Structure formats: structure tokens, C-alpha cells
Amino acid sequence: TQDLERKAKKIIGKLIDAGFEAYMVGGCVRDKHLKRPVKDFDIATSAKPEQVQQLFHRTIPTGLQHGTVSVMMEDSLFEVTTFRIESGYEDFRRPTEVQFIDSLYEDLRRRDFTMNAMALDVDGQLIDPFHGVDDMKNNLLRCVGDANERFQEDALRMLRCIRFAAHYGLEIEEQTWAALLKQAPLLEHIAMERVRMELERMIDGAAPAHAVQLLIDSQLLGHLKQTLRLADLKQVKLTRGWSSLKEPLYKWAYLYLCIRVSAAEAELELRQLTFSKQQLEQVRQIIAVAHHLRRQLTDETDEAALQEAWKLSAVTYGQQAVGGLHEIVTAAPEVLARFEVEAKWSEILINNGLDWLKDMPVHRLEDLELGGKELLAHISKPAGPWVSRVLAHLLREAAMQRLTNERDLLLAEAERYYEKVLQQE
Numbered sequence: 001t002q003d004l005e006r007k008a009k010k011i012i013g014k015l016i017d018a019g020f021e022a023y024m025v026g027g028c029v030r031d032k033h034l035k036r037p038v039k040d041f042d043i044a045t046s047a048k049p050e051q052v053q054q055l056f057h058r059t060i061p062t063g064l065q066h067g068t069v070s071v072m073m074e075d076s077l078f079e080v081t082t083f084r085i086e087s088g089y090e091d092f093r094r095p096t097e098v099q100f101i102d103s104l105y106e107d108l109r110r111r112d113f114t115m116n117a118m119a120l121d122v123d124g125q126l127i128d129p130f131h132g133v134d135d136m137k138n139n140l141l142r143c144v145g146d147a148n149e150r151f152q153e154d155a156l157r158m159l160r161c162i163r164f165a166a167h168y169g170l171e172i173e174e175q176t177w178a179a180l181l182k183q184a185p186l187l188e189h190i191a192m193e194r195v196r197m198e199l200e201r202m203i204d205g206a207a208p209a210h211a212v213q214l215l216i217d218s219q220l221l222g223h224l225k226q227t228l229r230l231a232d233l234k235q236v237k238l239t240r241g242w243s244s245l246k247e248p249l250y251k252w253a254y255l256y257l258c259i260r261v262s263a264a265e266a267e268l269e270l271r272q273l274t275f276s277k278q279q280l281e282q283v284r285q286i287i288a289v290a291h292h293l294r295r296q297l298t299d300e301t302d303e304a305a306l307q308e309a310w311k312l313s314a315v316t317y318g319q320q321a322v323g324g325l326h327e328i329v330t331a332a333p334e335v336l337a338r339f340e341v342e343a344k345w346s347e348i349l350i351n352n353g354l355d356w357l358k359d360m361p362v363h364r365l366e367d368l369e370l371g372g373k374e375l376l377a378h379i380s381k382p383a384g385p386w387v388s389r390v391l392a393h394l395l396r397e398a399a400m401q402r403l404t405n406e407r408d409l410l411l412a413e414a415e416r417y418y419e420k421v422l423q424q425e
């Protein structure tokens with residue numbers, strides 16, 4: 001970070017030598033002040049984008065219409081943005097016009113929160129016209145200027161508000177909070193993709209449980225473009241254990257487990273939120289495992305039956321999904337209660353689940369000593385859905401150690417299963 005800061009100062013120095021104003025602005029000033037790790041050093045300047053491009057050898061026109069030029073300094077990239085104000089906010093999202101200006105003050109004034117509206121000059125002097133430092137000292141997150149106006153200009157700021165409050169452990173200042181509650185319906189204008197990016201940053205941030213609590217208290221999720229079942233979290237009692245999960249997707253899976261949707265519903269909703277296919281698959285499978293356990297467990301369940309259900313879900317939904325659920329239940333043991341899994345079974349799963357998975361001689365079709373081609377050659381019937389059904393049966397039997405994973409034994413069982421079961425249907 002110190003090296004990055006040195007390079008950023010070098011850029012600022014060069015701009016000043018050329019007769020422009022230049023400052024560090026935004027998140028880096030805030031994080032430096034809080035002695036938190038700085039992600040990136042952003043620079044604001046009175047120089048126009050073309051002037052920035054002329055002054056530095058290596059630049060990338062990242063967002064010229066917004067005044068942003070990326071400058072390469074000793075192999076690090078910095079965003080240098082011309083002082084600007086924004087106007088013509090349409091539909092409560094993103095400005096349609098930006099206007100380049102000469103005043104740092106006006107540039108800071110357009111920003112969302114006081115702690116994000118500070119600048120540092122080349123001598124390390126803090127410029128803090130909206131008293132962000134005082135607010136941070138008092139643990140307050142406050143909009144710059146009139147909070148209602150700020151949220152009306154860009155409704156996404158309400159989600160940013162919750163993200164910053166949670167991540168930095170701040171109280172949301174009274175008028176900012178009142179405005180947020182009042183303007184919440186404007187969120188319907190925000191694209192789900194932008195919503196998802198903010199939610200992901202909350203869930204990946206330092207205090208996801210706090211963020212979710214604020215989402216519940218503010219009911220922001222009830223006002224999105226598309227209705228989300230996640231808004232049902234307000235009826236759920238969450239415990240804190242899940243915050244410690246390392247894998248962000250496991251946290252998402254946890255939240256969906258809490259509201260007890262079906263695997264298909266969770267998948268649909270994550271798709272509406274524009275998660276990638278791979279991400280929504282992973283969550284869907286974890287939830288499917290929980291439902292599988294719920295269906296398998298009966299009054300007669302004993303530890304052997306539990307083990308069987310667990311292993312069966314591993315071959316059906318994949319090791320990764322079962323391992324994921326194991327991690328989630330370990331962090332938040334109460335979650336399976338929502339699937340009618342008694343606490344004692346959860347505890348047994350936590351203690352033994354991973355060993356049971358390790359015990360399995362086969363986990364996937366690829367592990368079987370018999371493939372589809374060989375099976376077809378042996379049974380010599382036209383290919384059809386029966387092939388994958390027979391293989392699935394073999395995998396199940398081998399995984400449960402009721403059948404040895406040897407080619408001849410697998411073939412014999414395949415034949416029996418095909419004749420007895422499939423032919424009779």
C-alpha cells in the first residue's frame with residue numbers, strides 16, 4: 001500500500017507541476033484516516049481528460065465521458081478523474097450528463113456520504129468540508145447535504161448506505177436513516193445487476209450479519225424491481241455464526257436455507273439477481289441437499305439411515321454441495337431445524353459428515369469401473385435413458401458399499417437391474 005501511495009503521489013505531483021490541482025479522493029482518504037487497508041488510490045484533478053492523457057505516457061481511456069482516465073505509473077494503474085458535477089438524474093439512477101468543473105469543493109459535494117467526500121492534498125493536508133472526520137469519530141454515516149435529495153438522485157445510494165454502515169460498524173445518522181426509509185420505493189428503478197453487486201459486497205464485507213439486519217430493518221429488499229423471497233428474511237431469527245463462513249456463496253446458501261425456499265426457487269431468484277450460472281448452480285445444489293435430507297429422514301431414522309441419506313445426497317448432488325452444507329451447518333447448526341432435521345442429527349452430521357464422505361469408495365460416475373459404452377456393448381440394447389439410470393443405480397450401490405466397484409460385479413448388477421427393474425416398468 002505504501003508503494004501504491006508513493007506512486008499516486010507521483011501522479012499528483014506531476015499534475016501540480018503542470019499547473020493543475022490534484023488530490024487523493026474518496027475511499028482511500030477515508031480508509032487511510034481509519035487506518036484500514038486501502039484498496040485503491042483514486043485521484044481527482046482540475047485537468048481535463050485530454051490534458052491527463054497528454055501528460056502521462058501510458059493511459060487508458062477508462063471512462064472519458066465521465067472524466068476518468070486510467071494512468072499507468074510503474075506498473076500500477078490509477079484512476080484519475082476530472083472534477084465534475086452530475087446532472088439530469090433520470091429515473092432515480094445514474095446521471096445522464098456530467099459537467100467538468102474547476103472546483104474540488106463542488107466535486108466533493110456531489111458524493112454520497114461525508115466520509116466519502118474528503119480529499120488529501122499533496123502535503124497530506126486533509127480537506128473535509130462536510131466534516132466526515134467528525135462523523136467517523138462519532139461513528140456516524142451521514143449523507144452529504146440533504147439525504148432525501150441524495151437518495152432521489154441515485155437510489156442505489158441507499159444500498160451503499162447499508163453496506164458502508166455495516167462494513168465500518170457505523171450508526172446511520174437520523175435524518176439519513178429517515179430519508180432512506182422514505183425513499184426506499186425508488187429502488188424499483190435500479191437494475192438488478194447493480195443491486196446484486198451491492199448485496200455481494202455486503203455479504204463479502206466485514207459484517208454481513210449487520211448488513212442483513214439493516215436490510216431487514218429498512219425493508220429495502222421489499223422495494224426492488226423484482227420481488228425477492230430474500231425479503232422474507234424479516235420473519236426469520238438469524239444467528240451470527242454464518243458470518244464466519246469463508247466462502248461467500250455459502251453465506252448466500254445459508255440465507256436461502258433460512259427462508260426455506262426450494263432449490264428451484266433459490267436458483268430462479270439468483271438468476272434474477274444476475275448471478276453467474278456457476279454461482280447459482282452451486283447454491284441450488286446445497287439447498288437441494290437440505291431438502292433431500294428432510295425427505296429421507298423419518299421417525300425411524302437412526303444413525304445408519306442418516307449416514308445413508310448423507311452419502312446418497314453426495315452422489316446425487318455432488319461432494320462439493322454436501323461439503324458446502326457441512327460447512328454451513330458447522331457454522332450455524334440451527335439452520336437444519338428449518339428442514340425438520342432434529343438438533344441431534346445436525347450434531348452427528350457436523351461430527352461425522354466429512355468422515356462419511358471420505359469413506360465412500362466412489363463419488364461420481366467417473367469413479368465407476370464401468371462406463372456407458374461398455375454397458376451398452378454388454379447389454380446390447382439401443383441406447384436410451386435407461387443407460388444413465390442403470391449407471392446412477394450402480395453408483396448409488398457402490399457408494400453405499402453394497403456393491404464392489406469391480407467391472408464384472410458392476411456388469412452383473414447392471415444386467416439384473418435392467419431386467420428386473422427397468423423391464424418391468
Ligand code: ATP
Nearest residue numbers: 025026027028039110111112113116117154156157
Ligand atoms: P470501496 O472501498 O468499497 O471501493 P469507495 O468509497 O472507494 O469504497 P467506490 O464505489 O469505489 O467506493 O466509489 C469511489 C468514490 O466515489 C466514493 O468514495 C464516493 O465518493 C463516490 N461515489 C461512488 N458511487 C457514488 C454514488 N452512487 N453516489 C455518489 N458518490 C459516489
Ligand code: MG
Nearest residue numbers: 026027039040
Ligand atoms: Mg473504491
